Amino acid sequence: MSERHDFHARIRWTGNRGEGTRRYTGYDRNWVIDTPGKPPVAASNDPRLGGDPALHNPEDLLLSALASCHMLWYLHLASNTGIIVMAYQDAPIGQAESEPDGSGSFRAVTLRPKIEVAAGTDLAKARALHAEIHRHCFIARSVNFPVTCEPEVTESRPRD
Incomplete structure (x- = not known):
């Protein structure tokens, strides 16, 4: 049963x-x-539409929301499967x-996560988790354009 x-x-x-949208x-x-x-x-x-380049715009926020949701689900699934993520x-x-006419839309998003996992981790298993995420991620499941993922997973190197 779903939960709202x-x-x-x-x-x-x-x-x-001072003059609202008069002009x-x-x-x-x-x-x-x-x-x-x-x-x-x-x-x-x-x-390009008159905004302040120093501030976040809706497109920045949508892209960040997709990447953040993907990251959080990756960390969750990694933890559940014994994959220790050291950096993401x-x-x-x-x-x-x-x-x-000024209208527009996103056509696609490509996520490019770089993930560092603990030494000795099965890297193929760590990469495979990405395919499972879009079944779970609220944001990716809500958009009407393709979201693909090009992960790079590496083992953590000993710190000096």
Whole structure:
């Protein structure tokens, strides 16, 4: 039986320069994401659409959410199967397309995790866990574009 999970956030536009949206070029595309009990996140639109390049944009957040969900499930499955993960990092790439009318969508995301496992780990088994993750990951199961994974798994070297 499935169990419902509710997530809450508040999005608050902070880009009013004093005249609201009177002119398309007269306001900033900035906002704050407030999640109960957590620090606020300052965000903006993609710089190509008038956003602040120093702030996270929705595309950054979606890509990060996919990679983070994948990582958390990998760590969970690794722990359950006796694979000891020593380090994990990812540099995912999202491919999106824009249409002439300004609309757009993600076409694909490639996750590129680099995972360091304890010496003596079965590397093939550690790599194989990635194929199982999309059965579990809330975010990957919710998007309508392909999410692929190109993992690199290496054994931990003794530290000096």
